[in-house]
Amino acid sequence: MLRLKVLGGGRQVGKNALLLEGRRTQFLLDYGVDISGPEPEFPLHVRPRDLTGLFITHAHLDHSGAAPLLYVSAKPRLFLSRLTLELSDLLISDFMKLSKYYIPYEYAQVEEMKSNSTFVKDGSEIEENGVLTRFRNAGHIPGSLMLEIEIESMRVLYTGDFNTVDTCLLNGANIDPFKENDVVIMEGTYAAFNHPNRSEVEKAFINDLLEVLDSGGNVLVPTFAVGRAQEILCVIAKHGVKYPVYVDGMARRVNMILSENSEFLREPELFRNAVNKAIHVSGWRDRRRALESPSIIVSPAAMLKGGSSVHYAKEIVEDSRNAIFFVSYLMRETPARKLLETGSLQLETLQKKVNARVEWYDFSSHCGRLELMNVLEKLDSDTKIVFVHAEEEVGKEFSEYVARTYDIKVFYPSEGEILELT
Ligand SMILES: [Zn+2]
Ligand SMILES: [Zn+2]
Incomplete structure (x- = not known):
C-alpha cells in the first residue's frame, strides 16, 4: 500500500504539504504556510507523533512555514540541508515577528525543530525504518533539494520547487534520475509558460x-x-x-x-x-x-x-x-x-x-513548460505523475495536455484528496 495525501499545495501555489503513507511509515514532504492572502493559511492537520520523518526541500515559507507546528506535541525527525535550516530559521522568525495574526507556534518550537534536524545534501542517502531516501540538487534556491524515496517497493520522486536551467547563482537540477521512478510528484508553477532564454x-x-x-x-x-x-x-x-x-x-x-x-x-x-x-x-x-x-x-x-x-x-x-x-x-x-x-x-x-x-522580467527559479516537458519525455509510460504547486487553470490545462500527449497517468489533486499510488 502506498498513498499520497494532499495536506496542502493542491491546485494552488502555497502551503505545500504532502503525506506519503506506506504500511508502517508516514513521511511528510514539506509543511508550508500560505502567506499570499490577508491571513496566513496552514495545511491540513497531521498527527506529528505518527510521522516517521519530515523532509523540507527548501527554505521558502510555502514549504517550511508550518513545520514548527509539528513540534508542539512531538519531535519528528527532520531531514534537510544545513543551509535550508539556517534560511528557514530566518524566514520563520521574520514571519512570526511580522504576522499581524495568531501563529499557532512559538520560537521554542523552532528551536525544537532545529535540534531534531539531520543534515543532508546533494548525493546524500538516508535510511529510516527500511525506507531509503536520496537527495539531489533542485537548482531552485541555495540549499534546495529534490528527493527520491524507495518505499513499498516503489520509487517516488518529489521535486519540491525545481529548476533545470543554470542561473548565475546555482547549477540547474539534473533530470536524469527522473526516468527511474514509478511516481513523480512534480511542481508546475510555470507549466503554462515558456521562459524566455x-x-x-x-x-x-x-x-x-x-x-x-x-x-x-x-x-x-x-x-x-x-x-x-x-x-x-x-x-x-x-x-x-x-x-x-x-x-x-x-x-x-x-x-x-x-x-x-x-x-x-x-x-x-x-x-x-x-x-x-x-x-x-x-x-x-x-x-x-x-x-x-x-x-x-x-x-x-x-x-x-x-x-x-x-x-x-x-x-x-x-x-x-x-x-x-x-x-x-x-x-x-x-x-x-x-x-x-x-x-x-x-x-x-x-x-x-x-x-x-x-x-x-522572467528570472524564474522554477522550470517553465519546456523544461517540464523535457523531464516528462524521459519517463517510462507507466510512471504516474502527480502535479502540485500550480494555480488551478494552469495545472488543469497542463495535466490534461500531458495525459493526452504521453498517454500517461496524471493526477492533479485538490487539498484533502488521497491518491492510491499502488
Ligand atoms: Zn520555492
Ligand atoms: Zn514553493
Whole structure:
C-alpha cells in the first residue's frame, strides 16, 4: 500500500504539504504556510507523533512555514540541508515577528525543530525504518533539494520547487534520475509558460536598467530576500554595472549567510564580488542617500507586501525618470501584481498614481513548460505523475495536455484528496 495525501499545495501555489503513507511509515514532504492572502493559511492537520520523518526541500515559507507546528506535541525527525535550516530559521522568525495574526507556534518550537534536524545534501542517502531516501540538487534556491524515496517497493520522486536551467547563482537540477521512478510528484508553477532564454532576459534587464540610470533615475528591484536578491546582485556584477547598488531588508542577512555557505553556490567568487560591491543599508540615512542620485535598490518584499521595498516604492513611483523592475513570481491580489496590471500603487492605506516605468522580467527559479516537458519525455509510460504547486487553470490545462500527449497517468489533486499510488 502506498498513498499520497494532499495536506496542502493542491491546485494552488502555497502551503505545500504532502503525506506519503506506506504500511508502517508516514513521511511528510514539506509543511508550508500560505502567506499570499490577508491571513496566513496552514495545511491540513497531521498527527506529528505518527510521522516517521519530515523532509523540507527548501527554505521558502510555502514549504517550511508550518513545520514548527509539528513540534508542539512531538519531535519528528527532520531531514534537510544545513543551509535550508539556517534560511528557514530566518524566514520563520521574520514571519512570526511580522504576522499581524495568531501563529499557532512559538520560537521554542523552532528551536525544537532545529535540534531534531539531520543534515543532508546533494548525493546524500538516508535510511529510516527500511525506507531509503536520496537527495539531489533542485537548482531552485541555495540549499534546495529534490528527493527520491524507495518505499513499498516503489520509487517516488518529489521535486519540491525545481529548476533545470543554470542561473548565475546555482547549477540547474539534473533530470536524469527522473526516468527511474514509478511516481513523480512534480511542481508546475510555470507549466503554462515558456521562459524566455535566460541570457536574453539578463541582457534586457541590464539594458533597461542602464537606460533608467543614465537618464538620472532610480531603479527599485523588489525581490525575495532568499535567492532572487542574490541572483540579481550576481547579474549586475557580472555585467559590470558601475552605478551604486543598495541592498535593504532581510536580503542583507541572507547575503551574510550565503557568504558563509558559498559552497552551495555555482560561482562563489562572482557572489563574493557582488556582495562586496553592494552597499548594505544600515539605517534611514542610507535609505535617503540611495534616492539622492541614480542607483539600484534591491529590496524585499518581492510583491510589495510590507518590507522596505514598500518604503522605496512610495518614494519613487511619482517621478517618471524612476522605475520599478519586478523580477519574481507575483501572486494574485498582491500590490505588485496589481501595480503591474493596473498601473496604480494600491497599498493598505494608500493609493498612488504611478509615473515611474514598471517592468517585469522572467528570472524564474522554477522550470517553465519546456523544461517540464523535457523531464516528462524521459519517463517510462507507466510512471504516474502527480502535479502540485500550480494555480488551478494552469495545472488543469497542463495535466490534461500531458495525459493526452504521453498517454500517461496524471493526477492533479485538490487539498484533502488521497491518491492510491499502488
Ligand atoms: Zn520555492
Ligand atoms: Zn514553493
